Amino acid sequence: MELKRFIKLLNLLLFVFSLCMNPTSGVGGAAQVRCIERERQALLKFKQGLITSDSETLSTWGTEEDKKECCEWRGVFCSDRIGRVNQLELGELQMRGSVSPALLDLRHLNILDLSDNDFGRSRIPKFIGSFKNLRQLTLRNSNFTGEVPYELGNLTNLHTLELDGNVGLTIKNLDWISRLSSLSYLDLSSVNLNETKWLHEITKLPSLKSLFLSNCQLPNTLPAVDFFANSSLPSLDVLVLSINGLTSNFTFQWLFNFTKSAISIDLSNNRLDGPIPDAFGELVFLQDLRLQENKFHGGIPKFTMNFIHLTSINISNNNLNQPLVELLQNLSEVTSLENLDLSYNQLNGALPDITRFSSLKELRLNNNQLKAFPPQTLGQPSSLVHLYLSNNQITGSLPNLSVFWNLLGLYLGSNSLEGTITNDHFANLTQLKDLDLSFNKLSLNLSSDWVPPFQMEIVHLSHCTMGPHFPKWIQTQISLLELDISFASISDTIPKWLWNMPRMITFNISHNQIGGRLPDLSSRTALRRSIDLSYNNFSGPIPSFVFHTVEVRLSKNMLSGSISHICRISGSSYIKILDLSDNYLSGELPECWMNINDLRVLNLGNNRFHGRIPFTLGALDQLQTLHLRNNSLTGDLPSTLKNCTKLRMIDLGENDLTGNIPTWIGTHLTSLTIVSLRFNKYHGNIPPTICHLTNIQILDLSRNNISGKIPPCLNNFTSLAQRNGSTESTEVMVPDDQIFPCAFNLHWYFDDILVQWKGQESRDGKIGLVKGIDLSSNNLVGTIPREFSDLRGLLFLNLSRNHLTGNIISDIGEMEMLEWLDLSNNQLSGNIPNSLASLNFLSVLDLSYNNLKGRIPLGTQLQSFEISAYEGNSKLCGLPLPKCPGDSPGPSQTNGSKDNIEKDDGFITREFYFCMTVGFITGFWVVVGTLFLKHSWRHSYFNFWNKIGDWIYVRTTLYAKRFKRKFLH
Numbered sequence: 008m009e010l011k012r013f014i015k016l017l018n019l020l021l022f023v024f025s026l027c028m029n030p031t032s033g034v035g036g037a038a039q040v041r042c043i044e045r046e047r048q049a050l051l052k053f054k055q056g057l058i059t060s061d062s063e064t065l066s067t068w069g070t071e072e073d074k075k076e077c078c079e080w081r082g083v084f085c086s087d088r089i090g091r092v093n094q095l096e097l098g099e100l101q102m103r104g105s106v107s108p109a110l111l112d113l114r115h116l117n118i119l120d121l122s123d124n125d126f127g128r129s130r131i132p133k134f135i136g137s138f139k140n141l142r143q144l145t146l147r148n149s150n151f152t153g154e155v156p157y158e159l160g161n162l163t164n165l166h167t168l169e170l171d172g173n174v175g176l177t178i179k180n181l182d183w184i185s186r187l188s189s190l191s192y193l194d195l196s197s198v199n200l201n202e203t204k205w206l207h208e209i210t211k212l213p214s215l216k217s218l219f220l221s222n223c224q225l226p227n228t229l230p231a232v233d234f235f236a237n238s239s240l241p242s243l244d245v246l247v248l249s250i251n252g253l254t255s256n257f258t259f260q261w262l263f264n265f266t267k268s269a270i271s272i273d274l275s276n277n278r279l280d281g282p283i284p285d286a287f288g289e290l291v292f293l294q295d296l297r298l299q300e301n302k303f304h305g306g307i308p309k310f311t312m313n314f315i316h317l318t319s320i321n322i323s324n325n326n327l328n329q330p331l332v333e334l335l336q337n338l339s340e341v342t343s344l345e346n347l348d349l350s351y352n353q354l355n356g357a358l359p360d361i362t363r364f365s366s367l368k369e370l371r372l373n374n375n376q377l378k379a380f381p382p383q384t385l386g387q388p389s390s391l392v393h394l395y396l397s398n399n400q401i402t403g404s405l406p407n408l409s410v411f412w413n414l415l416g417l418y419l420g421s422n423s424l425e426g427t428i429t430n431d432h433f434a435n436l437t438q439l440k441d442l443d444l445s446f447n448k449l450s451l452n453l454s455s456d457w458v459p460p461f462q463m464e465i466v467h468l469s470h471c472t473m474g475p476h477f478p479k480w481i482q483t484q485i486s487l488l489e490l491d492i493s494f495a496s497i498s499d500t501i502p503k504w505l506w507n508m509p510r511m512i513t514f515n516i517s518h519n520q521i522g523g524r525l526p527d528l529s530s531r532t533a534l535r536r537s538i539d540l541s542y543n544n545f546s547g548p549i550p551s552f553v554f555h556t557v558e559v560r561l562s563k564n565m566l567s568g569s570i571s572h573i574c575r576i577s578g579s580s581y582i583k584i585l586d587l588s589d590n591y592l593s594g595e596l597p598e599c600w601m602n603i604n605d606l607r608v609l610n611l612g613n614n615r616f617h618g619r620i621p622f623t624l625g626a627l628d629q630l631q632t633l634h635l636r637n638n639s640l641t642g643d644l645p646s647t648l649k650n651c652t653k654l655r656m657i658d659l660g661e662n663d664l665t666g667n668i669p670t671w672i673g674t675h676l677t678s679l680t681i682v683s684l685r686f687n688k689y690h691g692n693i694p695p696t697i698c699h700l701t702n703i704q705i706l707d708l709s710r711n712n713i714s715g716k717i718p719p720c721l722n723n724f725t726s727l728a729q730r731n732g733s734t735e736s737t738e739v740m741v742p743d744d745q746i747f748p749c750a751f752n753l754h755w756y757f758d759d760i761l762v763q764w765k766g767q768e769s770r771d772g773k774i775g776l777v778k779g780i781d782l783s784s785n786n787l788v789g790t791i792p793r794e795f796s797d798l799r800g801l802l803f804l805n806l807s808r809n810h811l812t813g814n815i816i817s818d819i820g821e822m823e824m825l826e827w828l829d830l831s832n833n834q835l836s837g838n839i840p841n842s843l844a845s846l847n848f849l850s851v852l853d854l855s856y857n858n859l860k861g862r863i864p865l866g867t868q869l870q871s872f873e874i875s876a877y878e879g880n881s882k883l884c885g886l887p888l889p890k891c892p893g894d895s896p897g898p899s900q901t902n903g904s905k906d907n908i909e910k911d912d913g914f915i916t917r918e919f920y921f922c923m924t925v926g927f928i929t930g931f932w933v934v935v936g937t938l939f940l941k942h943s944w945r946h947s948y949f950n951f952w953n954k955i956g957d958w959i960y961v962r963t964t965l966y967a968k969r970f971k972r973k974f975l976h
């Protein structure tokens with residue numbers, strides 16, 4: 008023993024001595040290069056095939072003398088002794104290019120990781136199958152596409168295979184994977200496996216522990232053979248099968264055979280229905296269960312006290328419909344639960360005492376049908392950090408919240424809570440950062456000198472009455488990012504300090520009676536996300552600072568003066584929504600719009616602007632909505648507007664615009680869904696090019712001096728020809744993370760347009776449901792083109808007050824969705840076509856003052872209209888008009904004439920134009936952290952994206968990942 012120790016010591020001394028004598032050799036010395044020349048050359052060739060995003064990325068790789076040691080190059084790792092390259096880890100370097108076959112000279116490669124680079128939609132090279140020693144192959148998010156080469160089946164030492172996140176990868180035959188008998192981690196997410204016998208092949212991988220097959224279009228077919236008999240079935244720890252359209256029938260026949268020891272199961276976003284199988288209650292190693300976005304109903308299985316690791320359950324977005332009290336009973340023994348998400352179900356009944364779940368940190372019960380708030384006596388102090396209860400039907404007053412002393416976010420918006428909230432409610436909530444009490448019937452009675460025990464960031468108190476004075480305690484919240492105190496019954500002047508809140512990026516004080524002038528703070532021009540001061544009593548001019556904001560809403564105030572400065576200042580180019588409607592603004596519109604050319608929504612309607620429409624509006628090539636309605640604008644439309652090809656809605660009604668309707672509207676602005684030029688002085692013909700507007704939903708040219716014939720090509724309006732109400736979405740979104748570089752937020756714009764609609768006023772209409780054409784009160788001549796009958800989705804058609812002749816088109820009954828038809832005050836002749844009687848939805852009809860003759864066709868509908876609908880056609884007869892000559896006398900005739908007298912009044916009121924406001928959403932999103940900071944938004948956000956195409960989804964998850972990486976780790 009002693010001797011051994013001595014020899015060791017001696018060796019050590021000799022070694023140290025040799026280092027002293029010859030400092031350039033030995034461990035760490037630069038002269039003795041371990042790197043094998045042949046492998047170095049291979050790496051250099053590989054580098055030649057790549058373009059790096061900046062010169063730094065692979066700067067350590069080179070031919071220079073001081074870079075000889077390739078074992079020290081970035082991402083290259085060698086075996087200790089011999090210096091063979093055994094790992095190449097080049098993930099996330101943002102390189103582009105191709106994978107050179109020269110790499111094959113790295114014969115001892117164990118790990119090859121090329122993830123998060125861009126290989127330009129090329130195929131995965133077949134030669135990768137020749138790296139016999141490869142244990143890990145990672146090609147995620149690398150822009151590979153096409154068929155995955157079956158040569159990968161030669162990599163029999165592979166433990167880990169990751170091909171996820173490549174768009175367009177497919178595997179038609181998965182046979183080869185069963186040869187990878189050492190495989191324990193397999194991620195083929197986003198690879199199309201639709202044509203494979205995936206389940207059959209997977210069960211042949213006895214070492215498999217983690218399986219990720221998200222978004223693989225997995226078919227719901229069981230293998231033909233009895234694969235459950237196989238004794239070496241994998242026993243999975245992690246199973247992710249989300250986004251696949253899997254059904255319950257299929258899935259639960261085999262799932263529990265592989266998952267007895269599973270710690271994480273994700274079956275979210277499939278078509279699973281029925282009750283959640285009890286067998287989940289036997290997977291006692293579970294930590295994380297995700298079943299969200301399926302169609303499960305009922306409650307949840309019993310989870311016993313043996314579940315000591317279960318920390319997270321997400322079953323949101325299903326049809327769970329148990330009383331919540333019963334459902335939570337099945338979880339009551341689980342003491343480890345930290346996150347429980349049951350939002351977006353139909354859970355009902357009262358909310359039990361949730362403080363029983365002593366480790367619960369995040370509880371989401373929003374968007375259910377819960378009725379009562381927990382009893383006033385809540386149990387022990389709670390560890391809850393986030394509590395989501397918004398969008399339920401919770402009544403009663405807010406209980407004492409003092410047990411929730413860890414609470415960081417409390418979300419109670421959109422319930423039916425009542426009563427008064429005082430300082431005491433918040434006494435213990437020292438951590439509170441996010442508070443949402445909006446859309447209840449609450450009133451806030453906080454003493455004016457109250458200093459809250461917390462510093463909040465997001466405060467949503469819309470519809471909480473707290474007036475008449477502006478709440479002073481807000482001034483103490485210097486960390487505030489978002490403030491919404493709209494509809495709060497505040498009648499006060501706006502305090503100066505509000506403009507100086509250092510971090511505030513969003514504030515909404517709309518729908519109050521807040522007055523005063525907007526201060527000039529042009530020296531302090533912090534960029535904000537959104538300012539909404541609409542529906543208040545602000546007066547005076549519009550200061551320039553507001554234009555350092557992405558979204559500005561100042562409508563329905565008493566603002567006056569010119570807006571000539573709005574596009575002249577620098578820094579205003581961030582603005583995307585500008586709504587100055589319903590004020591007393593005047594003067595000419597400025598000619599500087601090219602300076603704010605990212606504008607998406609411009610609403611200057613209902614003001615006192617005069618002069619011509621500026622040429623530079625044409626520079627707004629991102630513009631989607633343009634309202635100039637109800638001003639005194641003159642002249643014709645500048646032809647530069649044809650550059651605004653993204654326009655979906657253009658409302659120029661109620662001005663004094665003149666000239667012809669430009670032909671380029673149809674040829675250039677083909678995205679238009681709504682066009683209103685009503686109540687102007689347009690003359691000339693309707694240009695046939697207007698028929699190119701295939702997306703049009705509302706075309707209103709009424710009350711002009713338009714003459715000539717109606718072009719017969721109107722059946723090109725494909726959107727109007729579709730019967731179903733839903734149309735191409737009018738929601739628009741603009742990914743933009745440059746302004747607030749964190750994550751995103753959605754900005755919505757609800758657009759109004761005035762159209763005449765059935766003589767009734769409604770403010771709830773939604774575009775997408777309303778489709779129609781109004782050409783009334785012009786000088787149109789000729790016949791009604793028979794092509795109108797192709798417009799089967801049309802809900803209203805108004806051609807009244809023209810000089811139209813000929814017959815009513817005989818197949819008018821084809822327009823089966825028609826609810827309102829006005830052909831009055833023309834010179835139409837002939838009989839009323841029988842098919843008119845088949846319009847089942849028709850509820851308002853006016854054929855009066857034409858030259859129609861003969862019998863009104865029989866049908867329940869046509870007889871139920873009032874006489875005024877037909878009068879002024881002297882040769883028309885039959886119910887509800889007097890009988891036709893030769894009919895036998897009937898009892899109803901006297902009734903009819905009595906009606907007639909009453910209806911004359913009705914006719915007079917029809918002379919008036921009633922209007923309807925149609926909701927129209929131009930939503931778009933810009934930037935900002937809230938989405939990921941503020942969980943309650945996340946949900947609706949992802950729901951929203953579900954409707955959009957796949958490419959967006961990909962993009963979203965990408966950002967989500969990036970964000971998480973940045974901020975959560």
Ligand SMILES: *[C@@H]1O[C@H](CO)[C@@H](O)[C@H](O)[C@H]1NC(C)=O
Nearest residue numbers: 124125126127128129149150
């Ligand atoms: C993938 O490659 C194609 C072709 O080079 C390119 O157009 C596309 O932008 C790339 N996609 C990504 C996400 O890098």
Ligand SMILES: *[C@@H]1O[C@H](CO)[C@@H](O)[C@H](O)[C@H]1NC(C)=O
Nearest residue numbers: 133134135136137158160161
């Ligand atoms: C894969 O292995 C087979 C047989 O072992 C061999 O014939 C084939 O050439 C190999 N392919 C590659 C790409 O190495």
Ligand SMILES: *[C@@H]1O[C@H](CO)[C@@H](O)[C@H](O)[C@H]1NC(C)=O
Nearest residue numbers: 201202223224225226251252
């Ligand atoms: C798989 O392919 C079949 C037939 O090609 C198709 O009908 C089915 O919709 C596809 N399944 C999925 C989930 O895409």
